[in-house]
Amino acid sequence: MAAVAVATRGTAPPSLSRRLHEWGLALAVVGAAIGFFVGYALGSLAIGDGDNSLGSNAGILLGYSLSAVGFLAGMGFFNYPIARLLGRPVPTADDEAYLHGEGGGLARYFRLTTDHKVIGMQYVVAILAFLFVGGLGAMFIRTELLTPTPTTATAESYLTLVGLHSTLMIFMASAAIIGPFGNYFVPIMIGARNMAFPRLEALTFWLLPPAGLILLSTVFLGGFTTGWTGYAPLADQNVLGMDSYLIAFSLIGLSIMLSGLNMIVTVITLRAPGMRFTRLPIFVWGVFLTSFLGLLAAPALLGAIAMETFDRTYLATLFVPAGGGSPYLWENLFWFFGHPEVYIFILPAFGLIMEMLPVFTRRPLWGYRVAIGGLVGVTVLSFMVWQHHLFVSGLAPALRPFYMFSTEAISVPTGLIYLVALGSLWRARTRFSTPMLFIGAFLFNFLIGGFTGVFLSDVPSDFTLHGGYFVQAHFHYTIMGAEVFALMAGLVYYLPKMTGRTMDTRLTRFQFWAVFLSFNGTFLSLLSVGILGMPRRVISYAQYLQPLNVSATVFAYLLGGSMLLFLGILIWNVVIRPVPAKENPWESLGVEWHLPTPTPVYNFDTVPTKWSLPYEYDTGRVAADVGHPAPALGGATP
Amino acid sequence: MTEAVPTSVRAPGDENLPRVRSLIVGSRMMLAANTTLQLTFLFAYLYLRANNFGGMWRPGVGTPAPGITLMILLVPVVTTLVLGAAVGVAGRGDRRALTRILGPALLLGAATIAVRVYQLYHTGYDLAAGTYVDIAVIWLAVILAEFVLGALWMVSIYNSHVRQTVVASHSHVRALFEYWLYATVVAVVVSGLIQFVT
Numbered sequence A: 001m002a003a004v005a006v007a008t009r010g011t012a013p014p015s016l017s018r019r020l021h022e023w024g025l026a027l028a029v030v031g032a033a034i035g036f037f038v039g040y041a042l043g044s045l046a047i048g049d050g051d052n053s054l055g056s057n058a059g060i061l062l063g064y065s066l067s068a069v070g071f072l073a074g075m076g077f078f079n080y081p082i083a084r085l086l087g088r089p090v091p092t093a094d095d096e097a098y099l100h101g102e103g104g105g106l107a108r109y110f111r112l113t114t115d116h117k118v119i120g121m122q123y124v125v126a127i128l129a130f131l132f133v134g135g136l137g138a139m140f141i142r143t144e145l146l147t148p149t150p151t152t153a154t155a156e157s158y159l160t161l162v163g164l165h166s167t168l169m170i171f172m173a174s175a176a177i178i179g180p181f182g183n184y185f186v187p188i189m190i191g192a193r194n195m196a197f198p199r200l201e202a203l204t205f206w207l208l209p210p211a212g213l214i215l216l217s218t219v220f221l222g223g224f225t226t227g228w229t230g231y232a233p234l235a236d237q238n239v240l241g242m243d244s245y246l247i248a249f250s251l252i253g254l255s256i257m258l259s260g261l262n263m264i265v266t267v268i269t270l271r272a273p274g275m276r277f278t279r280l281p282i283f284v285w286g287v288f289l290t291s292f293l294g295l296l297a298a299p300a301l302l303g304a305i306a307m308e309t310f311d312r313t314y315l316a317t318l319f320v321p322a323g324g325g326s327p328y329l330w331e332n333l334f335w336f337f338g339h340p341e342v343y344i345f346i347l348p349a350f351g352l353i354m355e356m357l358p359v360f361t362r363r364p365l366w367g368y369r370v371a372i373g374g375l376v377g378v379t380v381l382s383f384m385v386w387q388h389h390l391f392v393s394g395l396a397p398a399l400r401p402f403y404m405f406s407t408e409a410i411s412v413p414t415g416l417i418y419l420v421a422l423g424s425l426w427r428a429r430t431r432f433s434t435p436m437l438f439i440g441a442f443l444f445n446f447l448i449g450g451f452t453g454v455f456l457s458d459v460p461s462d463f464t465l466h467g468g469y470f471v472q473a474h475f476h477y478t479i480m481g482a483e484v485f486a487l488m489a490g491l492v493y494y495l496p497k498m499t500g501r502t503m504d505t506r507l508t509r510f511q512f513w514a515v516f517l518s519f520n521g522t523f524l525s526l527l528s529v530g531i532l533g534m535p536r537r538v539i540s541y542a543q544y545l546q547p548l549n550v551s552a553t554v555f556a557y558l559l560g561g562s563m564l565l566f567l568g569i570l571i572w573n574v575v576i577r578p579v580p581a582k583e584n585p586w587e588s589l590g591v592e593w594h595l596p597t598p599t600p601v602y603n604f605d606t607v608p609t610k611w612s613l614p615y616e617y618d619t620g621r622v623a624a625d626v627g628h629p630a631p632a633l634g635g636a637t638p
Numbered sequence B: 001m002t003e004a005v006p007t008s009v010r011a012p013g014d015e016n017l018p019r020v021r022s023l024i025v026g027s028r029m030m031l032a033a034n035t036t037l038q039l040t041f042l043f044a045y046l047y048l049r050a051n052n053f054g055g056m057w058r059p060g061v062g063t064p065a066p067g068i069t070l071m072i073l074l075v076p077v078v079t080t081l082v083l084g085a086a087v088g089v090a091g092r093g094d095r096r097a098l099t100r101i102l103g104p105a106l107l108l109g110a111a112t113i114a115v116r117v118y119q120l121y122h123t124g125y126d127l128a129a130g131t132y133v134d135i136a137v138i139w140l141a142v143i144l145a146e147f148v149l150g151a152l153w154m155v156s157i158y159n160s161h162v163r164q165t166v167v168a169s170h171s172h173v174r175a176l177f178e179y180w181l182y183a184t185v186v187a188v189v190v191s192g193l194i195q196f197v198t
C-alpha cells in the first residue's frame, strides 16, 4: 500500500527490490530457517562428526548465528553494505525517502524503516512483548513458590524458568526507555531531522526479535541453568540450551552497542544550530551518557561470550579450572559489562523522570547542571564497581575495600539526581496527573532500591545477604519499581504525541494505585524473606518462610493483573477504540509537543536556530520556535 | 523534503557536512568500543597467566617462531603506510593518483588476511595445550576478523571510487586509515605479548 503511494512519486512502477522489501518480514523468516539449517550442517560437520557433543554445540551455535544473519538478510539489512562493497551507485533521494517510510502507512512498521519515529514505535511493541512473556515467567515462578516443595516444576526446569524470566527481562530493560523514547524523541529534542545512522538504528531494533526467539528456543534444547549471568563453569557443563543464551545475549549486546554508537554520534554531530550542550534537555543527557555505557561496556560481554563459545566448541578451557582456566575470569568480564548494564537501565529513566517533572511542577528544573553532574558521576563510577558482585566469591579479598567504597561513592551522584528531583518538587504546586503519580512512585521505589543497595555494597552485610531474596527484591525495586514505572509514566505521557491517542485518565489512575500497591506488597514480602535468609534460584525453601511466600505470590498475581490492565487500557484506547488526544495535553514547553501531531516525516520543515531549555515555566517560553501555531498553554505559571 | 537525506559523500573539503562528521566521529567511537574488546582479551591473558591455575598456563608449549611473526606483521604495517600515503593523495584531491594507490593498498589488505589466516592455522599449538594457547588463538581470530572488516571497507571505497559512484574523500580515506592503523597497532602489541610475555 505504502509502496504504491511512494511509487507514484516517480514514474516507474515499484521495482523488484521494493517488492522484496515489502515482504521483508516473510523473507526474514525464510532466511532464518535456511540460515539455521545451513549453519547447523556446517557447524556439526566442520567441528565434530555430527553426534559428539562438541559437534552439536558448534552446529547449534553456527545455526543460531546464521539464522540471525538470514533473518537480517531477509529484512534487507545487507542490501546497502553489499551495494557499497560492489561500488554500486548510492541510493537515490527517492530510495532513501522510500526506506524512511515517507509514503506513510501501517506497513512501514513491519519492515526495515529508517524513520526514528517508526523505530521508536516498533520498540514500544517489542518492549511490551518482552515484558509480557517475561512477566508470564514471573507468574509461573511465583506459582511454584506457593509451596515449600516442588509441585509444577523440577529443580532443573525451575532454573531454566528463572533464567528465561531474568534474561528476557534484562533484554527488555536494556532498551525499555532508550528504545521507545530515546529513538523517537532525541532527534526531535536536539532539532535534527533524522538519526546519524538510521540503518544501524533500525538494526538495533531488528536484532531483538531473533534474540528473543533464540532465547525462548532454549526449551527445546534442554534449557540452561545459569540464570542471566551465565556463570562458568556451569555454562561450560550445560547442555545445548546454553547456546541459546550465548547467541541471544550476544545479539542484544550488539544491539546495545550499536544503539549507543548511533545516539552518541547523533547528539554530537546533528544538533541544530544554537542547540548547545548546555541546552540539551535532561532526557537527552541521560540517553547520551547511557550510550557511552552501552558502547564501552557491551564489547566486554561480546568478548566474554566469544570465549565461552570457544570453550564450548573447541574444548578450550578458558573458564574450566581443570584445564587452567578460571570461572573468576567469566565473572569479572561479565560484571565489567553487567554493572554498567544496570545503569543502562536506570540512567535514561532518571533522564525521562527529570524531563517530565517540570511539566507537572510548572517550574524550571531545579539544578539542571547539578543533574548533569549527577548523571556524569554515575556514568564514570559505574565502570569502577563491578567486583561488588564478587565479594563472597573468595576472589582477591584485598580488593574488597576499594570496591566497597567506589560502590558507596555512587550514592553521591545518585543523591544529586535525587536532590534535583526534590528541589524541583519543593513548594511546587504540582499537578498530580497520572504520569506525575508514576514519577512519585518512581522516586519512592528507587529510594528503597537504593537504600537496599547500600547494604549490598557493604562487604560485611553483603556476606549475609548475598545470593538471597534481599538481593532479588533490591534489583526488582530498581528495575521494575523504577525503570518499568518510568516506562509506564513515559507511555502515559508520550503516547498522545506518538500516536495522537490518549490513555483514559480514570482507568490509568486506578491502574496506577493497583500496580503501585501490588508491586510494593510483592517485593516487601520478598525483601522480608530475604532478610530471613531465603536463597534465590532454589525451588524449595524452609517451611517457616511459606506465609511470606504466599503473600508475595498473591500480591504478584495482583501485580501481574495490574500490568495486564495497563496493557489492556493501552490497546483499548490506542488501537481498538482510539481516544483522540489533545495536542499538548500536559502543557509542556518541550519542542516535541509544539510540532504537529503526527510528527512530520522529517520532524521540522525548517530547523529552528534559537533554542532554550524546555523548563522555563516562569516565562512560558517554548524551547524553540517551530513555526507551528503553538497549542495554548493554560496559564504557564499557576 | 527529501534533500534532508544527503546521499553521497562529496569531494575534499567536506569535513563540515554532517554526514561526513558522523562518519568520522562514528568510526572513532567504534575504535573506543574496540578498545574495550581488546582490554577484555588483555585482562583474560594477564589474569590466566598470573594465576597459572594447576600449572596449565603453558605446559610445555613453545612460543611462535619470531621470524614468521615478524614477516606476518610486516604486511599490515606496509598496508598502513600505503593507506597513510592515500590519505595525503586524497587530501590533494587527485583522483587518478588515488586510484593508483588504492589498488596496491587493496592487494596488501588481501595479503594481510592471507598471512593472518596462515598464522591462525600454523601456530603449532595443540588446542588442549593450556590456556596460553586458548587465549592466544581466540585473540588472533578476533584480530583477523577486524582486518577482514577493514579489508571489506577498503574494497567498498575502492570499488565506489573506481566506478565513480562515490569519490573517495579525504575524510573517508582517513577514517579507513585510522581503523587500519588501530588494528595494526593491536596486532603488533598482541604479537609482542604472545612472544615475550609468556
Ligand SMILES: [Cu+2]
Pocket (backbone or CB within 6 Å): A338, A339, A342, A385, A386, A388, A389
Ligand atoms: Cu553492580
